[in-house]
Amino acid sequence: MSVGVFILVSVIKSLIVLIVLLTAVAYTVWLERKVVGHMQNRWGPTRVGPFGLLQPMADGVKLLFKEDLTPPHVYKPLFIAAPLMAVTFALTSIAVIPFGNSITIFGLSIPLQITDVNIGLLMILGVTSLGVYGVALAGWSSNSKYSLLGGLRASAQMVSYEIGLGLSLVGVIIQSGSLSLRTIVDAQGGHMPGFIPRWNIFHGQFIGFFIYLTAAYAETNRIPFDLPEAETELVAGYHTEYSAMKFASYFMAEYANMITVACVATLLFLGGWHGPLFGPALLQAVLPLLWFGAKVFGFLFLYIWVRGTLPRFRYDQLMAFGWKFLLPVAIANLVATAIAVAW
Amino acid sequence: MNFHLILFLAFGAVCVGGAINLLAQRHPINSALSLIAVMAALAGEYLLLGAEFVAAVQVIVYAGAIMVLFVFVIMLLNAGEEEHTKGNRTAILLGVPGMLTGSVLTAWVVLRHSGTQSVPIGALPGSPSDIAQLLFHDFLLPFEVTSVLILIAIMGAVVLASKPEASASEGER
Secondary structure, rough: OHHHHHHHHHHHHHHHHHHHHHHHHHHHHHHHHHHHHHHHHOOOOOOOHHHOOOOOOOOHHHHHOOOOOOOOOOOOHHHHHHHHHHHHHHHHHHHHHEEEEEEEOOOOEEOOOOOOOOOOOHHHHHHHHHOOHHHHHHHOOOOOOHHHHHHHHHHHHHHHHHHHHHHHHHHHHHHHHOHHHHHHHHOOOOOOOOOOOOOOOOOOOHHHHHHHHHHHHHHOOOOOOOOHHHHHHOHHHOOOOOOOHHHHHHHHHHHHHHHHHHHHHEEEEEEEOOOOOOOHHHHHHHHHHOOOOOOHHHHHHHHHHHHHHHOOOOOHHHHHHHHHHHHHHHHHHHHHHHHHHOO | OOOHHHHHHEEEEEHHHEHHHHHHHOOHHHHHHHHHHHHHHHHHHHHHHHHHHHHHHHHHHHHHHHHHHHHHHHHHHHEEEOOOOOOOHHHHHHHHHHHHHHHHHHHHHHHHHHHHOOOOOOOOOOOOHHHHHHHHHHOOHHHHHHHHHHHHHHHHHHHHHHHOHHHHHHHHH
């Protein structure tokens, strides 16, 4: 296709994905409040709209109209730039995530992915490592004890668990032989003997999945690793001095990171968009997207479930766990996978 | 004036601009952020050369880990704005044009005698599998020796950073 058509298609795809992602972020907040509420034997939001479904709208309007206070003692350029960086890096990874096979519209074959890069997985790791800046610079530029401590702790935690994250992904890469996300998903099609689908979680990366899960919880600063933003420990950690839309940016960034992590886990360990196909042709075209969505939803539910269940780690326990347990287990998983593949 | 040249000049401008900004800024955190911008623009230049793996690793290692360390140090040391020293006017008047002329002359001489021509993107090996072939097959011994070198550096850093009563702090843990 010509350059103009390509650019037009890419812009439309980016807009659609961005709108869906931002809506998903808003409704992940709703889901979390409902699920954690029910786990704590209470209702969660019920007033605003049926089942509280309009609660994210109400929250958005509230945050837009809140007073955006910039305290006088902050380092202004970075104070304003840090949430922008956090949101930008959180929303960038979705560009290489494939949602399904190609669809054909107006005679053009459009893959359901904004861009299929050969090194898609490396790009996601790169953007994850850049995401540390949003947190570290927020903590530092706020010029406040709690923020600085929270920012330093959060960045140290994120940097430490990036290693475990990367190593758990390398196991999958060795097994699939490619860094491109589409190739990794295609390698998980079909079934193993019996009826078990050939997803990586059943096909040798069981431990890798749990290492990825744990490292991802730490990367996205979620319970049980959310000491940097714990209310009772550090006021609010690195986003203490932020109000209104900048505060909302950090939450958007956190939930967008969660969704990206869930998408990557689905693609790498749960078989992506593979699932039983049935029904008429139109349904069969839409089903891969639904399977993908269902698996991402399941992973997000697991995130929220763990949040409602586990207490948080103390900071030294957190760092010891990352370096002294997760890293050796990840390396052992890598070695075992490499030996199994080379056999 | 094709798109490739425009992108090259754009990334190059960000690199040079970031480097000049690094020297011109008074607060070290701004200098660190300019250096991150330089690293990112370099990653863009690597992409323009078709070296996608090197570009990704540049972002992950340099911009995402080494610069994070720099930023940590600046944050922990609480380094404030630097004072403005009086520059030497003669040095600026002679030095800046002199440096520019020297760089241009060197670049011209090197390019004139290097004998390279342009190749299309993708003609040279740059994919992860090619680099893996080089690293783990052709140059395996230098690779392993480099890893031992890095191990020595880590041990040196741990020794330098440990407290004098090393046995007492080990006993506490």
